[in-house]
Amino acid sequence: AIAIGGCRKTERETTSAPAEAVGVASAAAVVAPESVTPDRVVVYYFHKNRRCRTCMGIEQAIKATIDERFGEETASGLLAFREVNIDEPSNAHLVQKYDLSFSSMVVVAQGGETAVKWQNCDQVWPLARDEEALKKYAEAQIRAPLDLVPRS
Numbered sequence: 001a002i003a004i005g006g007c008r009k010t011e012r013e014t015t016s017a018p019a020e021a022v023g024v025a026s027a028a029a030v031v032a033p034e035s036v037t038p039d040r041v042v043v044y045y046f047h048k049n050r051r052c053r054t055c056m057g058i059e060q061a062i063k064a065t066i067d068e069r070f071g072e073e074t075a076s077g078l079l080a081f082r083e084v085n086i087d088e089p090s091n092a093h094l095v096q097k098y099d100l101s102f103s104s105m106v107v108v109a110q111g112g113e114t115a116v117k118w119q120n121c122d123q124v125w126p127l128a129r130d131e132e133a134l135k136k137y138a139e140a141q142i143r144a145p146l147d148l149v150p151r152s
Helices: 002-007 011-016 053-069 071-076 089-097 131-146
Strands: 040-047 079-085 104-111 114-121
Touching (some): 040 053, 040 131, 053 079, 079 089, 104 131, 114 131
Parallel strands (some): 040 079
Antiparallel strands (some): 040 104, 104 114
């Protein structure tokens, strides 16, 4: 129970509490002028120092989804994956920017260094025990902002 508590709220809180109660901004947030066109997408997996098996499994499923379903986009630089420890003081600005309180996947459409649009993908935890459903969800959450990036 200690390891799980280090990653996330209790099982009851994660499945029954509304998103606002656990600090999740599930709706996409526009953080830059609409005139900025995204040129790439960054998928972040945020975690704490203490990591349970479920947390590590979510990260592995996200990485596998990117490898299996977005190889071309990754190779061309349109898509990148970043794993970030939110307990590190150097990452405090990201915790504040994306309103994080526990491990989560955040997908960011970027134009240069500006986050044009981002979404905290709050369903990764409820889907954690169904790897294929988690991969389908991650794919959909990644594909939507990638569709905003112009292709040559």
